[in-house]
Amino acid sequence: MIFIVEKDTLKDSFLIENIQIYKDLKSIKISEDETPNQISYLKEQAWKTDFKVELVQKILFTSIIKTSGQILSAPGDEIIITATASGQVRFVKNNLLQGISVAKGARLFEIETSDLTDGNLETKYNEAKANNEKAKADLQRADLLVKDKIISDKDYLVTKNAYKQSEINLKTYSKNTRNGKKNIYSQLDGFIKKIYIHNGDYVSTGQQLASISKNKTLILQADLSSQFYSKLNKVIGANFKTIGNDNTYDIKDFNGKIVSYAKSSDALTFYTPIYFELTNNGELVTGSFAEIFLKTKEETQQVVIPMTALTEESGKFFVYVQIGGESFLKKEVELGDNDGINIVVLQGLSEGERVVTRGAIQVKMAAASTAIPHGHEH
Incomplete structure (x- = not known):
């Protein structure tokens, strides 16, 4: 195929050889070097959004006990x-x-x-x-x-x-x-x-x-079910999320520490309270109810990714893996335990792969429409 370019008195031509012509899209066969269902997400698009890709690794992940509780004022406060x-x-x-x-x-x-x-x-x-x-x-x-x-x-x-x-x-x-x-x-x-x-x-x-x-020193009370009483002395920390707040915190964010736990369960609720002391930075309000992820001493090597990497469709969870500079692949994953911030991937991801941990929704939109809709710009 020859392309001829003319402008004013200048003229040039380009010869492109060995171009294969197909009668329709169905006739096109994917070569062995190409990946089916490949998603294109350009760097220019990534620069305009909160976007991050991270290397998938196996790390030590603590066993988690999920429970609920409340933020209280500290005695004397x-x-x-x-x-x-x-x-x-x-x-x-x-x-x-x-x-x-x-x-x-x-x-x-x-x-x-x-x-x-x-x-x-x-x-x-x-x-x-x-x-x-x-x-x-x-x-x-x-x-x-x-x-x-x-x-x-x-x-x-x-x-x-x-x-x-x-x-x-x-x-x-x-x-x-x-x-x-x-x-x-x-x-x-x-x-x-x-x-x-x-x-x-x-x-x-x-x-x-x-x-x-004073609202300076707070107590996070976590109510531990009696079925986990044997693990009470193995609790070493916690993540928590207050109702109505999308942020999940680690007690370390507030210089948190375990101060005590009850030696018996409540006769009516069968829950045993664990108390964490927190230094309030102004983000927490006394009386707030919280979803709590208790961390224990039990640790195992697991494939772990941030929960922000997940997208959901019809009850199934997916991540987007980078297979090239601007190429991504959607992969279904089977999930395990989570601490409110990170989650264990049981199947679907391998150590060494690169996964989108921020901006996964944008890549999902790109897969659906082949382009990110333009936002309002000035």
Whole structure:
């Protein structure tokens, strides 16, 4: 076949020999050097997407126990604010809502007790003040009497201690009382996790008003089924995924460690809790439920790939293997255990093959349409 190229006064020709002509597509036979079902995915396409190819290797993979659990506040990292008097509670600020930050010592609530006979703070404060003044006068008198040996040292100490106790009582009522109202303060820096009452409610002494959490140290509680109790002491770590979040984390991402586990299962649920301590970086929320992958000491050599390499069709799983610079092959795989991040491949992949671990969906689209649809560009 001869191609003739002409432009202005220039003219050239190209001769291409040994071209085989077919009458239709069915007549074309695939040569031994070509691979059937080959997918073309150009480097230019890969550069425009989050794309990565990795070498398939056998690595040590820990045995996984799948379970569920919850993220909790660490003991000491959360406190409950309670009413220190009975009466009608008022919010100090209108924006006192769940999630707002509070400083240690910040005034949160006040309790009005003036209309409650048994808990009238103003009355109690006045009584404490009167008792303190009387105790002070008694001590001044005792100072003179003990010098003249009119009273014994023992009686003097009784009078002195009574005065000290009256001072403590007076400070107790005056410190947190203002105009007959009991003030309730935050006892730590943190945020309001929950408010248990409404503005204007009547509360009793000891009733819960709010909870405050630092949200810095968290506990991941994993509930282990009793059937795995024998493996409890073999648990060395965990991956977890909170409900509604696509990210799967390793506890190491939060400086996590096992802090304890129960020595018996719950009589009702038959689950044994395992506790991991986490340092929160702001991504985790207390109360969140989680899917948990417990890692054990048991390890075996396995072909392992990231779970991002998988695509699913009608309940079957596939990966895309690179067979050339811009050529890929779709392969069905049989899967084994996973830890939420990586997964064991039992059949379908061999060590040394190169598999698409990021961008597999794009290659799948290329296989279906022979081209990636153009996105919106500026």
